[in-house]
Amino acid sequence: xxxxxxxxxxxxxxxxxxxxxxxxxxxxxxxxxxxxxxxxxxxxxxxxxxxxxxxxxxxxxxxxxxxxxxxxxxxxxxxxxxxxxxxxxxxxxxxxxxxxxxxxxxxxxxxxxxxxxxxxxxxxxxxxxxxxxxxxxxxxxxxxxxxxxxxxxxxxxxxxxxxxxxxxxxxxxxxxxxxxxxxxxxxxxxxxxxxxxxxxxxxxxxxxxxxxxxxxxxxxxxxxxxxxxxxxxxxxxxxxxxxxxxxxxxxxxxxxxxxxxxxxxxxxxxxxx
Numbered sequence: 368x369x370x371x372x373x374x375x376x377x378x379x380x381x382x383x384x385x386x387x388x389x390x391x392x393x394x395x396x397x398x399x400x401x402x403x404x405x406x407x408x409x410x411x412x413x414x415x416x417x418x419x420x421x422x423x424x425x426x427x428x429x430x431x432x433x434x435x436x437x438x439x440x441x442x443x444x445x446x447x448x449x450x451x452x453x454x455x456x457x458x459x460x461x462x463x464x465x466x467x468x469x470x471x472x473x474x475x476x477x478x479x480x481x482x483x484x485x486x487x488x489x490x491x492x493x494x495x496x497x498x499x500x501x502x503x504x505x506x507x508x509x510x511x512x513x514x515x516x517x518x519x520x521x522x523x524x525x526x527x528x529x530x531x532x533x534x535x536x537x538x539x540x541x542x543x544x545x546x547x548x549x550x551x552x553x554x555x556x557x558x559x560x561x562x563x564x565x566x567x568x569x570x571x572x573x574x575x576x577x578x579x580x581x582x583x584x585x586x587x588x589x590x591x592x593x594x595x596x597x598x599x600x601x602x603x604x605x606x607x608x609x610x611x612x613x614x615x616x617x618x619x620x621x622x623x624x625x626x627x628x629x630x631x632x633x634x635x636x637x638x639x640x
Contacts, residue, residue, distance in 0.1 A: 427583035428452075428576045436563070439570040443524040444545055448559060449566070450521045452581030453588075454512045455602045458556035460489045461578075462498035464541040471519045486513045489604070496540070496553040510604055 428436075433449065440446040451461050468488040470480055480488075489510045491499060529535035534551035535543070542554040560578055567576045586599045594602075 426580055427587050428580040429584070430588075432570075432572055432576050433581065433584065435570040435572060436566045436576060439566055442545065443521065443528040444542065445562060445566070447518075447521040447525040448542065448562065449581075450518050452578065453518060453585055454487065454514050455582050455585040455604070456489070456512070456578075457582065457604075458559040458578045459498045460604075462496055462540075462542060462554050462556045462559055463489070463492060463494050465490075465492075465539050466541055467539070469522065469541065471514070471522060482511055484513055485515075485519050486511050488512075494540075494553070496555045498553075498556050512602065 433452065437446055437449045440449060448461065464487065468490065470478060470482065470487065471485045472478075473484060475482060475486075489512065529543070529545065532545060535545065537551050538553055540553035542559070544550055544552050544554060544558075563577055563581075564575055567574070582603060586603050589599050589602060590596075
C-alpha cells in the first residue's frame, strides 16, 4: 500500500500530506538484525483511533458463599486458602508465598520489617511452580498486605496440620500438596483455582466461585466498610485508582441504605423555603 501511496504522491495524484496522516517515521535499530534491512528508518502505519474497551464488572462472591466454602473445607490448609481471599490475593500471588513472607506478629522489626501489625508480603520470584506475583517494579520490588486475626488463626492451624505430616515441613512454600501427589510439592495457581471448583461443588453452590470472585469480594467488602478507593487499589495491587472500579460491587443492603438516605422531592422542596 505504501508503494502505491508514494507513487500517487510522486505523480501528484495524492496530496503529500497523506503520507504523514497515514504513516509515522520509526527507527528499526531495536529490531533483530535479520529484520532491520539496509535502512534504519522505516515507515509504520499511524494509529488513527485508539479504541478504549471498558472493563466489565465481574461477579463478586457473596459473604454467604464464602462461609459455605469455608465450612465445606476438609483441611486446615483449605480453610486458610479460602480466608486468604480476604487479603485480595490472586492465585499466582498465593501460590508464590514463602514462609518468610508471613509476618504474623504485632511487631516484625526482629525480622527486619518496619511494617506494624500482622501482614504478608508478595514478591515476584522465579518460582519452581510457575507462580508469579503481578505488578512488581524496580522502585517497589514487593507489596505487603495487612491481614486480620482470622487469617492469622487459620495459618496457625494450617502450620500445625502441616508439621504433623512427614512431607509437610520440607518446602519453603507456604501452600504445598498435603494429600495428593506429588506430596510436599508447592501448589500451583491452577491447583488453587481447581480447589475452589471442588469446594463450590461440594458445598452445593449454584455457581462455581473462583478466586477472582473472592478478590472482588475483598475490594467490595472494604468499600462497604468505608474504605477509600486508594485503599482498595492498594489492597488489590492496582497501579491506577480507576483499575479498582470493575472489582467494586456494593452490597445490596448498603445500596438500599444509600437509597433510603436520599430525601424525597417534598423534603428537598421544604428545605429550600
